Amino acid sequence: MLDDGPIATPSLATIAKEWDELAPVRDIQIADGRDVSFSHILAPRLTSWIQEHRPSRLVDVGCGTGRLTELLAVHVPHVVGIDISGESIRIARERCANEDIGFVHSTIEAYAESHTREFDFAIANMVLMDTPNVRDVLRAISSVLKPWGRIAFTVTHPCFWPSYWGYDKMDWYDYHREIAIRGEFRTRMSRTGKATTHFHRSLESYMTALNATGFALELFSELPLDDEPRFIAAVAQIDGRLT
Structure with missing residues (x-):
């Protein structure tokens, strides 16, 4: 067993x-339905927002092995998935070889340097806390979005996730402090x-980062709706006057 614990901030x-x-194990985990949060909570919520907004060009930031990217591509003409894990991208490309989805091994920061104002919607599923x-x-992400473009993102709920995994009672835990946890x-x-x-980041820190x-x-939204929430799902829009 690997216990949760604080560490110094690691490099990318x-x-x-x-x-x-993790990539091969994670891909099978999702495919076999052993991540109920993904299949029954997060993916349906994000997909419903994509169906509502009907973007023409979408970037999936932190796409992993592309399982969510595939689901979203059904509803969007042009989709690109980006991830810093080369193994995740390899798996995604191999599985989606016959589909019109672009997968890029890169950080979003590096990708944004040569792809400004290309997308009208971005997805960041369980990425911002990683x-x-x-x-x-x-x-x-704001720089690759067109004026008035949107991001839909999910993160673990900082008010409830620590108690869900049991580290809220640890001496090192402080809700208001950013903590790298492995x-x-x-x-x-x-x-x-x-x-x-x-x-771990406070709810205020996420809101401040969005505004900044x-x-x-x-x-x-706080999800799931019928239980103590473990996740946050949100949509935010770029102020087109600032682009």
């Missing part, structure tokens, strides 16, 4: 390596034996 290369090691610098990521990636139905890093990077919050 270290985080990418963690996801490279990046060392959430403002850099949001700023890069622990086993697991779902309620499945353990992986693979460690990944996520960052030109986004205005449009929709905010």
Whole structure:
């Protein structure tokens, strides 16, 4: 068992390596239905928002092995998935070889340098709590979006996730402080034996980061609806006057 615990902020290369090691297991986990949160909570909510807004060009930031990207591509003419994990992108490309989806091995920051104002919608599913610098990521996403473009994102709920995984009573935990935490990636139905890093951030820090990077919050949901919420799902729009 890998216990959750605080660590020094890791490099992006270290985080990418963690996801490279997890990628094959994670892909099977989703395919076999052993992540109920993905299949019954997160993916349906994000898909419903895409169906509502009907974008023509979408970027899936932190797409992993492309399972969500595939679902969204049914509703969007042009889709690109981006991830820092080369192994995740390899799996996505291999499985989606006959589909019109572009998969790019890159950070969104590097990708944004040569792809400004290309997309009218961005997805960041369970990504913003996995990046060392959430403002850099949001700023890069804002730059690849067209004026008045939108981002739909999900994150673990910072008010409830610590108690859900049991580290809220640890001496090192402080709700108001950003903390890098490394622990086993697991779902309620499945353990992986693979460690990944996520960052505890307060709800205020996410809202402040959105405002600082030109986004205005449009929709905010706490999920699941019939239980103590473990996730946040939200839609925010770029202020086109700032682009």
